Amino acid sequence: xxxxxxxxxxxxxxxxxxxxxxxxxxxxxxxxxxxxxxxxxxxxxxxxxxxxxxxxxxxxxxxxxxxxxxxxxxxxxxxxxxxxxxxxxxxxxxxxxxxxxxxxxxxxxxxxxxxxxxxxxxxxxxxxxxxxxxxxxxxxxxxxxxxxxxxxxxxxxxxxxxxxxxxxxxxxxxxxxxxxxxxxxxxxxxxxxxxxxxxxxxxxxxxxxxxxxxxxxxxxxxxxxxxxxxxxxxxxxxxxxxxxxxxxxxxxxxxxxxxxxxxxxxxxxxxxxxxxxxxxxxxxxxxxxxxx
DNA sequence: TGCCAGGGCTGGG
DNA sequence: CCCAGCCATGGC
Numbered sequence: 001x002x003x004x005x006x007x008x009x010x011x012x013x014x015x016x017x018x019x020x021x022x023x024x025x026x027x028x029x030x031x032x033x034x035x036x037x038x039x040x041x042x043x044x045x046x047x048x049x050x051x052x053x054x055x056x057x058x059x060x061x062x063x064x065x066x067x068x069x070x071x072x073x074x075x076x077x078x079x080x081x082x083x084x085x086x087x088x089x090x091x092x093x094x095x096x097x098x099x100x101x102x103x104x105x106x107x108x109x110x111x112x113x114x115x116x117x118x119x120x121x122x123x124x125x126x127x128x129x130x131x132x133x134x135x136x137x138x139x140x141x142x143x144x145x146x147x148x149x150x151x152x153x154x155x156x157x158x159x160x161x162x163x164x165x166x167x168x169x170x171x172x173x174x175x176x177x178x179x180x181x182x183x184x185x186x187x188x189x190x191x192x193x194x195x196x197x198x199x200x201x202x203x204x205x206x207x208x209x210x211x212x213x214x215x216x217x218x219x220x221x222x223x224x225x226x227x228x229x230x231x232x233x234x235x236x237x238x239x240x241x242x243x244x245x246x247x248x249x250x251x252x253x254x255x256x257x258x259x260x261x262x263x264x265x266x267x268x269x270x271x272x273x274x275x276x277x278x279x280x281x282x283x284x285x286x287x288x289x290x291x292x
Numbered sequence: 293t294g295c296c297a298g299g300g301c302t303g304g305g
Numbered sequence: 306c307c308c309a310g311c312c313a314t315g316g317c
Contacts, residue, residue, distance in 0.1 A: 024298060119299035125315060126298080173313030178300085215300050236298035256306075278298075 005144065006062040012053040012074040016100030020072075021047075023279040024123045025225045026104055027114050027130045030148045037148050040071050041107055044143045044150075047072075059142045073102050081230075084267045090246035091273060094280035101279060103272055104225060108193040109186065110153040111226035112208070115218045116179050117172050125171075132170040137162060159183035178213025185211065201229040224271040232271045233262045242277040 021029040021036050029038040035048040045068065046057045056068055069075055078100070085091050117133075118126050130153075137158050138151030159167070160183040167176040185191045191211070196204040201223060208219035216235075223232035235243070235258070243258060253261065266273045 115298075118297090120297050120312090121299095121314080122297045122316060124297095128315090168313085171314065174311090175299095175313080213300065217299060221298070234298070237296085238298065254307080282298095 005057060005059050007055065007057045008062070008065055009050065009052055010054045010056060010065065010069060010072070010074050012072075014078045014100050015049070015054060015072075015074065015102060016098065017047060017049045017054060019098045019101040019279060020104065023098070023101060023275060024282070025221075025275065026106060026111075027123070027127045028134070028149060028153070032148065039141065039149050039152060040067060042139075042141060042152050043067065044141050044147060059144050059147075070105055073105055076102065078102065081269050081272055084269045085273045085276075086265055086267060090242065090277070093284075094273075094276040097280045097284055098276055101276060103228075103230070103275060105228055106226045107153070108196070108222060108226040109156055112193065112211075112214070112218075112222045113153075113156075113159070113179060113182065115221040116182060116211075116213055117175050118221075119175060119213075119218070129170055129172050133159075133167075133172075136166070136170065156183045156186040160187035175213065178211070181212045182214070197227060201232060204229065205232070220271070224275075230269045230271050231263075233266065233274050234271070235262065235274075236278070238278050238281045239274055242281045246277075 029036050035046050037046045044059045048055045117129050134151045137154035140151055143150050164176050164180055205219045208214050220232040220234040223229040
């Protein structure tokens with residue numbers, strides 16, 4: 001017996017699905033025929049923006065949709081978050097450029113593993129590496145015919161049993177030992193990612209940074225995109241470019257001064273503001289006619 | 293072709 | 306504390 005699948009509408013406004021799913025916080029969303037296909041934990045799902053909100057279709061019969069509203073954060077009052085952003089020219093431009101961009105609430109292991117693979121890689125390449133990883137180590141899912149994504153993100157337990165050679169074959173290069181070591185520490189229960197939810201942001205960061213190949217940037221990505229610590233402020237080359245060009249066009253602040261600035265200037269939702277700057281810097285010169 | 297990409301680690305000033 | 310070099314790989 002095959003489940004018929006289910007469609008529901010999540011009522012929401014101020015939600016830019018394309019910006020949210022395509023801004024480089026998650027790496028497994030595929031756009032096709034005006035909809036977004038993805039996998040959330042063990043569930044295949046297709047999303048489409050409609051007038052009233054977001055139309056969601058799953059492959060299973062679904063009773064509740066909490067797993068999806070939690071992931072998409074549709075219940076968040078975005079307006080009240082935007083009000084906490086600094087009232088300066090760069091921030092106004094970034095918000096105007098990508099209004100409706102949301103932060104997701106991802107699975108900690110998938111998010112952490114994904115960003116371990118992200119270092120000095122372009123987003124397209126990160127997507128390719130993760131696609132290979134899922135294809136080779138992910139559990140098959142219930143999907144409709146013709147689905148692009150058919151497997152779950154690999155568990156830490158499964159990757160812990162892989163070899164470094166097998167991982168390198170997924171094109172991840174020098175990141176392979178880091179991913180393998182993280183998978184082993186988490187599979188062995190030496191590090192419990194779920195327990196970090198109950199810590200404050202600094203204690204949670206300290207735990208993440210104890211992993212080989214995880215520094216402040218990658219830890220902040222996991223804290224922001226999986227745990228919902230909205231003050232966590234990842235600084236990659238794009239955000240650094242935003243800070244230098246938009247906030248410090250003349251001086252060249254030391255890393256320590258920069259850290260001090262970002263932790264005070266952007267307020268309690270600094271990480272949220274950071275994602276607006278990131279997406280703004282990456283897309284502000286695109287010709288609107290070339291976006292599908 | 294050469295430069296760069298959602299970095300982190302190590303070893304030197 | 307700060308910085309350069311190194312680590313794979315592929316897009317542009």
